[in-house]
Amino acid sequence: MLAAALIRKLEKFDRISDAERQLLERAAVRQRTVAKGEDLVQEGSRPSESLFLITGFAARYSLLRKGKRQITALHVPGDFVDLHSFLVKKMDHSVMAITACTVGIVPHDALRAISETQPHLTRVLGVNIAVDAAIHRQWIVSIGRQSALEHTAHLFCELFLRLQAVGLAEDYSFKLPLTQAELGDTLGLSTVHVNRVIQEMRAQGLITWRGETVVIEDWPRLQQIAEFDPTFLSLEVEPR
Amino acid sequence: MLAAALIRKLEKFDRISDAERQLLERAAVRQRTVAKGEDLVQEGSRPSESLFLITGFAARYSLLRKGKRQITALHVPGDFVDLHSFLVKKMDHSVMAITACTVGIVPHDALRAISETQPHLTRVLGVNIAVDAAIHRQWIVSIGRQSALEHTAHLFCELFLRLQAVGLAEDYSFKLPLTQAELGDTLGLSTVHVNRVIQEMRAQGLITWRGETVVIEDWPRLQQIAEFDPTFLSLEVEPR
DNA sequence: CGGCCCCTTGAACTACATCAACGGGGGTGG
DNA sequence: CCACCCCCGTTGATGTAGTTCAAGGGGCCG
Numbered sequence: 001m002l003a004a005a006l007i008r009k010l011e012k013f014d015r016i017s018d019a020e021r022q023l024l025e026r027a028a029v030r031q032r033t034v035a036k037g038e039d040l041v042q043e044g045s046r047p048s049e050s051l052f053l054i055t056g057f058a059a060r061y062s063l064l065r066k067g068k069r070q071i072t073a074l075h076v077p078g079d080f081v082d083l084h085s086f087l088v089k090k091m092d093h094s095v096m097a098i099t100a101c102t103v104g105i106v107p108h109d110a111l112r113a114i115s116e117t118q119p120h121l122t123r124v125l126g127v128n129i130a131v132d133a134a135i136h137r138q139w140i141v142s143i144g145r146q147s148a149l150e151h152t153a154h155l156f157c158e159l160f161l162r163l164q165a166v167g168l169a170e171d172y173s174f175k176l177p178l179t180q181a182e183l184g185d186t187l188g189l190s191t192v193h194v195n196r197v198i199q200e201m202r203a204q205g206l207i208t209w210r211g212e213t214v215v216i217e218d219w220p221r222l223q224q225i226a227e228f229d230p231t232f233l234s235l236e237v238e239p240r
Numbered sequence: 241m242l243a244a245a246l247i248r249k250l251e252k253f254d255r256i257s258d259a260e261r262q263l264l265e266r267a268a269v270r271q272r273t274v275a276k277g278e279d280l281v282q283e284g285s286r287p288s289e290s291l292f293l294i295t296g297f298a299a300r301y302s303l304l305r306k307g308k309r310q311i312t313a314l315h316v317p318g319d320f321v322d323l324h325s326f327l328v329k330k331m332d333h334s335v336m337a338i339t340a341c342t343v344g345i346v347p348h349d350a351l352r353a354i355s356e357t358q359p360h361l362t363r364v365l366g367v368n369i370a371v372d373a374a375i376h377r378q379w380i381v382s383i384g385r386q387s388a389l390e391h392t393a394h395l396f397c398e399l400f401l402r403l404q405a406v407g408l409a410e411d412y413s414f415k416l417p418l419t420q421a422e423l424g425d426t427l428g429l430s431t432v433h434v435n436r437v438i439q440e441m442r443a444q445g446l447i448t449w450r451g452e453t454v455v456i457e458d459w460p461r462l463q464q465i466a467e468f469d470p471t472f473l474s475l476e477v478e479p480r
Numbered sequence: 481c482g483g484c485c486c487c488t489t490g491a492a493c494t495a496c497a498t499c500a501a502c503g504g505g506g507g508t509g510g
Numbered sequence: 511c512c513a514c515c516c517c518c519g520t521t522g523a524t525g526t527a528g529t530t531c532a533a534g535g536g537g538c539c540g
Contacts, residue, residue, distance in 0.1 A: 044471075062381045064467055070384040072377040084370040087363060087480060092374055092472040116359045123327060123355055129369055130324040134332055136376035137312040141302045143383045144310040144428025148496070179518065188384025190497050195520060227304055231284075232332040240327060388528070419486065430529055435488060 002028040002104045005166065006052045009078030012165050013127045014240045020121045027110035028052075034097040041082050041095040049107045052080045056101030057177055061185065062093045071186040072139075073132065074098075074159070074178075078166040080128050086111045087129075099177045123240045134232040143188045146227075148197045151187055154226035156207060158233070160216060165235050172216040176209065242268040242344045245406065246292045249318030252405050253367045254480045260361045267350035268292075274337040281322050281335040289347045292320045296341030297417055301425065302333045311426040312379075313372065314338075314399070314418075318406040320368050326351045327369075339417045363480045374472040383428045386467075388437045391427055394466035396447060398473070400456060405475050412456040416449065 003024045010016055016024075031054060034040050040051055040058055053075050060073040060081075072093060075081050081095055086108045115122045135158070142151040159176065163169040178186070184194045201207050206222050208215045216222055243264045250256055256264075271294060274280055280291055280298055293315050300313040300321075312333060315321050321335055326348050355362045375398070382391040399416065403409040418426070424434045441447050446462050448455045456462055 060377070062377070064381070064385055068385045070381040072380045084373065087367045087370045088374065088474050089478055089480075090471055090474070092469070093377060115363055119356045119359075119362075122359075122362065126366055126369065127327045129366065129373065130327045133324065133369065133373035133376055134328065136373055136380060137300070137302070137333060139380050140312045140376060140383065140428075141304070141310040143380060145304055145308045180520095181518080188380075191518090192498080192520085193496055196496095199520085229332070231330055234328050234330070238329055240329075420488095421486080431486090432488090432530080433528055436528090439488085 001025065002031055002054070003052070005054050005078040006080060006104065008166055009080075010124050010128070012235050012237065013131075014120075014124050014237055016121075016124070020118065023114065023118065023121065027106045027114065028104040029107060029110070031102055031104050034101045034103060036097055036100045039094050039096050040101065040103060041085070041091055043091050043094045045091050046089055047082060047085045047091065047108070049105050050080065050083050050086055050111065051095075051103040051105060052083075053077050054102040054104050057098040058095055058101055059098050059182070059186070060093050060095050069185045070188060071182065072136065074186060076159075076163055076166065077168065080125070083111075083125060084129055084132075098182065120240070127234065127240055131232075131234050134234065138232050148187070148189055148193060149200060150226055152183075152194070152197050152201065153206065153222050154228055155187065156214065156216065157223055157226050157228040157230075160214075161230055161233055161235065165233075172219055174214055175212045176214045177212045241265065242271055242294070243292070245294050245318040246320060246344065248406055249320075250364050250368070252475050252477065253371075254360075254364050254477055256361075256364070260358065263354060263358065263361065267346045267354065268344040269347060269350070271342055271344050274341045274343060276337055276340045279334050279336050280341065280343060281325070281331055283331050283334045285331050286329055287322060287325045287331065287348070289345050290320065290323050290326055290351060291335075291343040291345060292323075293317050294342040294344055297338040298335055298341055299338050299422070299426070300333050300335050309425045310428060311422065312376065314426060316399075316403055316406065317408065320365070323351075323365060324369055324372075338422065360480070367474065367480055371472075371474050374474065378472050388427070388429055388433060389440060390466055392423075392434070392437050392441065393446065393462050394468055395427065396454065396456065397463055397466050397468040397470075400454075401470055401473055401475065405473075412459055414454055415452045416454045417452045 007016060007021055007024055041047060055077055058075040058081055059071045061069055061071045063069050082091070085091055142154045146154065160169055160174055163174045168174060180194045180198065181191045184191045187194065198209060206218050208217060247256060247261055247264060281287060295317055298315040298321055299311045301309055301311045303309050322331070325331055382394045386394065400409055400414055403414045408414060420434045420438065421431045424431045427434065438449060446458050448457060
C-alpha cells in the first residue's frame with residue numbers, strides 16, 4: 001500500500017502485473033517524513049536506498065558559488081526521486097523537500113534483486129529514468145531558446161500533465177506549492193522577473209494563481225505559446 | 241570488433257566480462273555511415289534499433305518555430321546515442337551527424353534479449369542512460385545560472401574528460417569539429433557572442449582553438465572558472 | 481576562378497538582472 | 511492575546527549581458 005503512488009505512475013508507461021505490484025510493495029520497506037526545506041538526499045553522499053515521493057513536492061538542485069541555485073527537476077507524488085543513485089552510486093546533486101514530504105524507501109538491495117529476476121519491471125523502472133532525462137532535455141531547450149514567458153508557460157503545461165497523470169489535477173487546476181523565488185531557480189530567472197512574467201500571463205488570461213492553486217484558463221493558447229508537445233513525457237501505456 | 245568503442249566506454253563504469261563483450265559484439269549486427277549534416281534519427285520516429293557512435297561527432301537537437309535550434313547533447317565515439325529509444329519508443333528529438341559518422345546498429349530485439357538474461361550488462365547500460373541524464377542536469381545548471389564564459393569553460397572541461405575517457409584526448413588537447421554557430425546552439429548563445437567568449441578565453445590564456453584542435457592551456461583555472469566537478473560523469477569503475 | 485561557409489568586428493537594441501523599498505499575512509515568542 | 515518579524519509578493523528605477531543587424535575578409539571546395 002505504501003507504493004500505491006509509485007505504481008500508479010509506472011502504470012502510465014505499461015501494464016504492471018499483480019506479481020510485480022506485490023514485489024514493489026514488499027520492496028518499499030518503510031516510509032519517512034521530511035520537513036519542508038530539509039534535504040532528502042545530499043550531494044556527495046552514496047545512498048544505499050532510493051526514495052519515491054508519496055506526498056509533497058521535492059526538487060533536485062545544485063548550488064554555485066555566490067549563492068546561486070539552479071533547480072534541475074521538480075518531483076511530485078509517485079516520482080522515483082533518486083532511482084538513478086542505484087546505478088550511479090554517488091550523488092552529484094541534492095534533493096530538497098519543497099513542502100513537507102512523505103517518502104517511501106526502497107533499499108538498493110531490493111532494486112538489485114528486481115534487476116536480477118524481473119526483466120520487465122526493470123525495463124519499466126528504466127523508462128522512469130529515461131523519461132526524467134527527456135524532461136531534462138526539454139528544460140534545456142526551454143532555458144536555452146525560449147523567452148521567459150514561453151518557458152514559464154511550458155513548465156505549467158508539463159506540471160499540469162504530470163499531476164493529472166497521478167490524479168492530482170482536475171478541471172485544468174492543480175496545486176503548485178512553490179514560491180516565486182523557487183520558480184525562478186527552476187526557470188533560471190530572477191524572482192522579480194518571474195513575478196512580472198506571471199502577471200503578464202494573468203493579464204493575457206492564460207492562468208490564475210492564488211495561494212497554491214493554479215488554474216489554466218486557456219489551455220490551447222498556453223500550449224501554443226509554449227510550443228508544447230507532450231511526447232517527451234511518454235504518458236502512454238505501451239509494452240516495454 | 242564493431243562494438244569496440246562502445247565497450248571501452250562501458251568499461252569506464254564497471255568491468256565487462258568476456259561473455260558480455262561477446263554478446264555486445266553479436267548484438268551489433270552491422271554498421272552504417274552517415275554523411276555530415278544528415279539525421280541519424282528523426283523526431284517522431286519509432287526506431288526498432290539503437291545506434292552507437294564508432295567514429296565522428298553527433299548531436300541531439302530540437303527545433304523551435306522561428307528557426308531557433310537547441311542542441312541538448314553532444315555525442316562522441318563510444319556513446320550509445322539513442323539507447324533510450326528502446327525504452328521510450330517514440331523519439332521526441334532528432335540526432336544529427338555533426339561530422340561524417342560511422343554508427344553501430346543494435347536491434348531492439350537484441351537489447352530486449354540482453355535485458356531478459358543479462359542483469360549485470362543491463363545495469364551497465366542503465367548507467368549509460370543515467371549518466372546522460374546527469375550531463376543534461378549539468379547543462380541545465382550551466383545555461384540557467386552561469387555566465388557565457390563560465391558555461392563555455394564548463395563544456396570544454398566536460399568534453400575534454402569524456403574524450404579522454406575513450407582515448408581521444410592527450411596532453412590537454414582534443415578535436416572539436418564544431419562550428420561556432422553549432423557551439424552557440426549547444427550553449428544557448430548567439431554565434432556572435434560565442435565568438436566573443438572564445439576570444440576572451442584565448443586572451444585569458446585558457447585555451448587555444450585553431451581549426452578543429454582545442455588545447456587547454458590552463459586546466460586548473462579553466463576548471464575553477466567553470467566550477468567544474470567531474471562527479472556527474474561517473475567515470476569510475478565500480479561494481480554496478 | 482567563383483561562391484559559400486565560417487570567423488570576425490562594430491553598433492544599436494532589449495530582455496532580463498540587480499538594487500531598493502513597501503505592504504500584507506501568518507507564525508512565534510513574550 | 512497581542513506584537514513583532516520575517517517571508518513573500520509586488521513595484522519602480524537603473525544597469526548590463528547577451529542579441530540582433532550589418533558587413534567584410536579569408537580559406538576551401540567545386
